[in-house]
Amino acid sequence: xxxxxxxxxxxxxxxxxxxxxxxxxxxxxxxxxxxxxxxxxxxxxxxxxxxxxxxxxxxxxxxxxxxxxxxxxxxxxxxxxxxxxxxxxxxxxxxxxxxxxxxxxxxxxxxxxxxxxxxxxxxxxxxxxxxxxxxxxxxxxxxxxxxxxxxxxxxxxxxxxxxxxxxxxxxxxxxxxxx
Ligand SMILES: [Zn+2]
Ligand SMILES: [Zn+2]
Numbered sequence: 001x002x003x004x005x006x007x008x009x010x011x012x013x014x015x016x017x018x019x020x021x022x023x024x025x026x027x028x029x030x031x032x033x034x035x036x037x038x039x040x041x042x043x044x045x046x047x048x049x050x051x052x053x054x055x056x057x058x059x060x061x062x063x064x065x066x067x068x069x070x071x072x073x074x075x076x077x078x079x080x081x082x083x084x085x086x087x088x089x090x091x092x093x094x095x096x097x098x099x100x101x102x103x104x105x106x107x108x109x110x111x112x113x114x115x116x117x118x119x120x121x122x123x124x125x126x127x128x129x130x131x132x133x134x135x136x137x138x139x140x141x142x143x144x145x146x147x148x149x150x151x152x153x154x155x156x157x158x159x160x161x162x163x164x165x166x167x168x169x170x171x172x173x174x175x176x177x178x179x
Contacts, residue, residue: 048081049133
């Protein structure tokens with residue numbers, strides 16, 4: 001995955017320190033926080049396979065507390081994935097909520113309430129490989145089960161393998177502004 005956006009050294013250090021505190025050393029060293037100007041209604045995004053957190057530059061209009069909260073929200077996704085290993089977990093399930101509590105944002109909601117502009121693009125459905133974290137986006141919901149191309153190629157001789165079945169993921173925040 002190509003990481004777009006401006007790296008944020010300070011917040012990368014902060015997120016790394018948190019991961020370290022929770023004993024997740026490999027996550028701590030992989031972590032990168034970037035500002036991605038292509039995000040619109042999404043406050044932030046996490047890419048568990050790559051240890052990348054993307055933040056929406058518009059968040060700056062809402063102050064440091066919102067930036068920090070979004071950062072921790074996304075970090076909780078990475079923490080939950082790091083702890084789960086290869087086990088499949090729901091995006092905002094118990095593992096994520098538990099990670100939120102560990103990061104000091106217990107009770108965090110899956111969707112933000114910030115008045116960010118709605119997405120101009122119509123790509124609404126996001127799917128993710130539960131193993132490597134590769135994501136795809138679609139205008140329509142997938143009708144048939146699809147699996148991660150990369151993982152199937154690497155571990156299943158190129159055939160469809162349920163272990164790598166793409167899971168639908170909330171846009172984290174993007175859907176929060178839908179009517
Ligand atoms: Zn994969
Ligand atoms: Zn989320």
